[in-house]
Amino acid sequence: MNRRTVLRTATALGAAGIATGIPAHTAAAAHATGATSASKPDRRSPLRVQVVLFQGVEELDLAAPYEVLAASDHFTDRDVDVRYVALDGPRTITAAFGTRLRADHRWAPEKADLLVVPGGGYARREDPGVWAEIRRGALPRALAAAQRPGLTLAALCTGVMLLSAAGVTRGRPCTTHHRAQSDLVEQGGVLKKARVVDDGDLVTAGGVTSGLDLALWLVRRELGVDAALGLESMLEYEARGTVWTS
Template identity: 40%
Template sequence: MAAQIVLFDGFDPLDAIAPFEVLAAGSDEVGGALEVELVSAEGPRRVVSGTRGLALEATSVLDPDRPGYLVVPGASGPVDGDPDDGVETIPVLLARMAQSTAAPLIKQALTNHEVTVAAVCGGSLALAMAGLIENRHAVTHPLGMDVLEATGVRPVHARVVDDGNLISASGVTSGLDLALYLLEREYGPHIAHAVEQLFVYERRGTPWRRPPA
């Protein structure tokens, strides 16, 4: 089983690194059964984040057919500014990601019953802008909840929202909570608790789960 952390130009570093570290620690707890890696739609490359030029290396191509989890981070950058003046605001970066070659791959992953897509912060906005999660329950950063609703998504005010094969988390630090929730869901609370102890971190809030049909 794999956990693919999807990188794109302008991504938020903590949205990617927090889940990466938590899931990697969880993998150690289960004897390496979970393969955690950084990927991009274009394949192996250096991907520059939206925070002071910090870059990470994607080591593989995003594979929507690979069983496991696909984690989509949000973007970082200025909130306000005129795109006509070359200011790459967070909305601009998320819209660009929604129109990128990653979007159809994520769409394919959402149709695969062996894959769960997990979005951190603005990652769910990018999915919403791409038209991939209409009528689904999701959360994003508080500043983007109205945008989420305007795209046809059902906003839920919770730190982590579980809508089956779509899981989302609120602001940037909630990537920790999201990844711990994924570990609990996949391997049980004892694994999530072990990683919590290792990181000296306690999850916040009660995850919202979609009621049974």
């Protein structure tokens, strides 16, 4: 399980009770003993998630998916490992509104099941952000090279435009922030007017706050409905909008 504070664990267990109808103290006891109401703990391999950082990335774009996916292991027997990664190796980046973040892990999509690409800075073409990364070219090339069986590329907001620059969205159902949708279509994406678009190994979402819905959908898809319901209760947020699936 990912490192959590005692308070966070207690909150999650309480939410599990709300979501499943099991009193919080019963949920806590089950958690402590490793028991579940239906089966033994899941022994499958961990769900490995990497969230991509780059200079000028939007804070909410990266934080919402990270927290939802990292907290999901409170509601599943499967281990969930969520990491920030940066293409240039472990480094500190400065996000769009000045937050400094440390990516402690190297770029290693071959060791991920989900690679999540946030957006940021698309409206400011000369500043750090998506446009700067597209001009530099290294990140789009790395995303194109990352594609393989067993890896899902997920992106939200203008992070989808990094996948577009990589050629990943061409001819495929997808969505992005409303201000970038015309660019996405011009570059060959098949735009779907949905909050989240799931085309199998490519999952995209709209602008900024849709990162919550993207992550909740990925949790539901990868870990099950009960895990998603538990997270919604803990977060006091209900998934909104339409999910388009192929």
